[in-house]
Amino acid sequence: MSFLSLIFFFNLLTFSLSQPPPPKGFLIDCGATVKSTIQGRTWLPDTGFVSGGTPKNVSTPGLVPFLSTVRSFPFQNNLHKKFCYVVPVYRNAKYLVRTTYFYGGINGPDSPPVFDQMIDGTFWSVVNTTEDYANGMSSYYEGFFRAEGKTMSLCIGVNTYTDSDPFISALEFLIVGDSLYNSTDFGTFGLRSVARHAFGYSGPIIRYPDDRFDRMWEPFGGSISTVSGNKNISVSAFWNLPPLKIFETALTTNKVQPIELSWPPMSLPNSTYYIALYFAEDRNLSSTFDITVNNISYYHSLKVTPAGACVFATRWPLVGDTKITLTPTVGSNIAPLINAGEVFEALAIGGKTVTRDVIALMKVKENFQNPPLDWSGDPCLPGQYSWTGVSCSEGPRFRVITLNMTSMGLSGSLSPSIAKMTALTSIWLGNNSLTGPIPDLSSLKMLQILHLEDNHLSGGIPPSLGDIGRLRELFLQNNNLTGLIPNNLKGKPGLNLKTSPGNNFASSPPS
Numbered sequence: 001m002s003f004l005s006l007i008f009f010f011n012l013l014t015f016s017l018s019q020p021p022p023p024k025g026f027l028i029d030c031g032a033t034v035k036s037t038i039q040g041r042t043w044l045p046d047t048g049f050v051s052g053g054t055p056k057n058v059s060t061p062g063l064v065p066f067l068s069t070v071r072s073f074p075f076q077n078n079l080h081k082k083f084c085y086v087v088p089v090y091r092n093a094k095y096l097v098r099t100t101y102f103y104g105g106i107n108g109p110d111s112p113p114v115f116d117q118m119i120d121g122t123f124w125s126v127v128n129t130t131e132d133y134a135n136g137m138s139s140y141y142e143g144f145f146r147a148e149g150k151t152m153s154l155c156i157g158v159n160t161y162t163d164s165d166p167f168i169s170a171l172e173f174l175i176v177g178d179s180l181y182n183s184t185d186f187g188t189f190g191l192r193s194v195a196r197h198a199f200g201y202s203g204p205i206i207r208y209p210d211d212r213f214d215r216m217w218e219p220f221g222g223s224i225s226t227v228s229g230n231k232n233i234s235v236s237a238f239w240n241l242p243p244l245k246i247f248e249t250a251l252t253t254n255k256v257q258p259i260e261l262s263w264p265p266m267s268l269p270n271s272t273y274y275i276a277l278y279f280a281e282d283r284n285l286s287s288t289f290d291i292t293v294n295n296i297s298y299y300h301s302l303k304v305t306p307a308g309a310c311v312f313a314t315r316w317p318l319v320g321d322t323k324i325t326l327t328p329t330v331g332s333n334i335a336p337l338i339n340a341g342e343v344f345e346a347l348a349i350g351g352k353t354v355t356r357d358v359i360a361l362m363k364v365k366e367n368f369q370n371p372p373l374d375w376s377g378d379p380c381l382p383g384q385y386s387w388t389g390v391s392c393s394e395g396p397r398f399r400v401i402t403l404n405m406t407s408m409g410l411s412g413s414l415s416p417s418i419a420k421m422t423a424l425t426s427i428w429l430g431n432n433s434l435t436g437p438i439p440d441l442s443s444l445k446m447l448q449i450l451h452l453e454d455n456h457l458s459g460g461i462p463p464s465l466g467d468i469g470r471l472r473e474l475f476l477q478n479n480n481l482t483g484l485i486p487n488n489l490k491g492k493p494g495l496n497l498k499t500s501p502g503n504n505f506a507s508s509p510p511s
Contacts, residue, residue, distance in 0.1 A: 019209045022041050022209075023096070023174040023175055023214055024174070024175045025172065025174035026087055026171075026173045026174075027041060027170070027172050028045075028049060028087075028170065028173075029065065030046045030055075030066075030069065030167075030169055030170055031055035031169075032046065032055070032066070032069045033045050033047070033055065036066070038064065038065060043065065043170075049087055050071065050084065050376075052083045052373040052374070053071040053073040054072050055069060055070075055072075056069065056071070058102065058105075058106060059104065060102075060104045066100070067100070067138055067170070070102070070104070072106060072166070073158075075115075075158045075162045079158055080158065080159070081158055081373075081374040082116075082118065082156065082158075082377060082385040083157075083166075083374060084155040084156075085154045085171055086151050086376055086377065087171075088150060089147040089150065089151060089152045090147060091150055092148075094177075094178065095147060095173050095174060096142065096173075096174045096213060096214070097143050097172065097173055098140055098141065098143075098171070098172040099127075099170070099171055100138055100139070100172075101127060101139045101140070101169050102139075102169045106165075107164040108164065109163070111134075112128075112130055112164075113162050113163055113164045113165065114126060114127065114159070114162060114163075115162045115166035116158075116159045117154065117155065117156055118154075118155045118377075118385065119145050119153070119155075119190065120152055120377070120378055120381070121349075121350040121352045121353070121381025122347060122348075122349050122381070123347075124143060124190075125192060127141065127166070138169065141192075142193040142215075143190055143193060144176065144186070144191040144193075145191075148352060153376065153377035156168060157385050174213065174214055177240075179240060179241065180241065183312070183314050184314060184346070188349055189346045189347060190346075193344055194266075194268065195263065195264030196341070196342045197217065197218050197220035197264075198219060199250060199261075200220075200221060200226060200249035200252075201217075201219045201249040203219060205217065206243055206245050210244065211243040212241060212243075217246055217340060220263070220265075226249070226250055226252050226337070240276075242310075247339050249339070250280075251337060251338050252336065252337035252338075254335070255335060256332055257335065258325055258326060258327040258336075259326040259337075259338070260325050262322070263324055267320050267321055268318045268319060269345075270318075271317075272315045272316060273315075273316050273318045273343055273345055273346065274312065274313065274314050274315070274316070274342075274343070274344040274346055276310060276343075277291065277312070277341045278340040279302070279304040279310070279337065281337070286303055287303070287304050287328070287334045287337065288332050289304075289327055290302070290329060291311060291325070291327075292327070293316065293322065293323070293324055293325075294318070294323055295325070304337070324338075324341075326338060351395050351398055352378055353392065353399070354399055356422075357420075360417040360418060361375070361387075361421070363415045364415045364418050366415065367413045367414065367415040369410075369412040370409065370410060370412070371410075372387065374388050375387050379392070379400060380398040381398060388405075388408075389404045389428075390402070390403060393423060400424060402426045402428075403424065403428065403429070405428065405429050405432065406430050406451070407430070407431040410433065410434060411432070411433040411434065412435070413436035414429070414452075415439070416439035419439060419440060419441050419442070419444060425470075426448055427447065429452055430454050430455070430475065432454070433456055434452075434456065436457065437458060438462055438476075440464050441468070442464035442465070442467050442468065445470070447468050447470060447471055448470050448471060448472050450465070450474050451473070452475065452476055453476060453477045453478055453479070454477070454478045456479065456480055457476075458479070458482070460481065460482060460483030460484070461481060461483065461485060461499075465486070466486050466487075466492055467488070471492070471495060472496060473495070473496045474489065474498070475496075475498045476497075477500055477501060478502030479502060481504070482504050482505065482506070483505065483506060484506055485505055
């Protein structure tokens with residue numbers, strides 16, 4: 001397997017003391033009913049972004065406002081069902097998406113539920129906040145994804161591990177700069193944050209306003225730390241705009257010897273990872289050293305000066321524990337150092353349902369007075385979380401091929417937009433309470449089965465149904481249909497046609 005490992009250097013610029021504007025996007029306080037302002041930034045209630053779930057208050061005292069409420073979603077009878085937030089975005093913009101969870105005992109059991117989260121049609125991760133909650137902490141998950149349309153969806157999914165109602169405390173969609181992690185093809189991959197640390201640092205999490213994009217840099221202290229004497233380092237011209245503060249501390253040694261770092265501080269699943277390591281000398285000297293990851297050469301003879309450097313690999317295989325070693329090159333008279341690092345798992349983007357099918361299904365949903373609660377987000381993807389009653393074709397173009405809503409207590413009418421899902425092969429809507437006319441479905445050339453029996457449909461049978469060449473099963477009994485049964489249906493070869501009892505058709509006119 002080939003690896004990409006590149007290095008960029010940046011110039012030191014004059015540091016501006018002015019605070020950068022906050023990143024654009026949405027801060028959503030899940031379960032809240034009113035706006036709140038935290039450190040000058042507005043958090044919105046979530047009612048305009050989600051249609052399911054129940055808002056709940058967390059009774060734990062002393063919480064920041066966005067942890068004091070959650071939205072909880074039912075898990076019983078909802079295995080492999082998803083509940084989605086749908087957020088307006090700018091097409092092709094790159095977003096930092098962050099989810100935050102603090103259980104607070106809202107569902108009774110002592111331990112939080114374990115469930116799935118997904119972004120659009122891509123499975124993101126399993127959410128397991130048990131350890132953090134036991135230690136009195138919230139949990140957050142962060143990733144970088146490109147907006148493929150005018151909305152993005154963040155979905156909570158019930159998996160086989162879920163034993164109580166899943167929940168979410170906060171959701172953030174923040175636009176980041178085009179240069180951030182731009183060696184990644186975001187049309188093919190998303191980046192799931194695994195670890196982001198400032199080495200030798202022991203203070204609070206570094207984030208906005210120190211990081212203009214509100215990335216979180218966690219402390220990673222150690223006995224071999226040093227504090228930089230140069231407080232005026234600026235890296236604002238660097239490719240991914242790291243915050244100045246990460247260069248105020250470093251890990252190093254007092255002797256010219258290798259540094260071994262067990263990082264990231266968790267065992268990793270077998271996958272490919274984006275690794276970025278950050279360096280800037282503050283000793284008015286330059287240091288030169290080799291970098292290995294799990295004893296495999298990562299970069300040879302890296303020379304670090306006060307100008308700073310970053311080495312990154314876009315697709316590096318890792319599994320289990322990871323060891324990073326910085327080894328001084330022969331003749332070096334200064335120990336190596338490291339200021340910060342980031343690790344992301346490269347997530348293959350799962351794709352998305354064809355836009356015309358999504359739009360058509362949303363119109364169908366609007367005409368139903370009580371659609372299924374999980375009809376939000378991508379209808380087809382991830383595959384194990386397709387909408388209730390919706391079956392889809394395999395990629396690369398994901399199309400809706402079956403709509404099966406038999407006996408689901410539906411009311412309302414059948415939208416004419418259903419005819420725009422031209423890959424449909426079967427429609428099962430029997431035994432509901434649908435009213436209104438049967439729309440023109442002549443554009444559904446692939447349709448083989450149409451079940452509309454046991455509803456309250458009215459009007460006549462569209463003669464265009466007889467023009468669908470592949471139609472072999474048409475059940476219309478027990479409705480309020482009137483008029484004549486079209487001749488091209490009565491005599492259609494191979495068609496199983498059921499129109500009675502329960503309709504009020506006129507007799508055929510005398511010949």
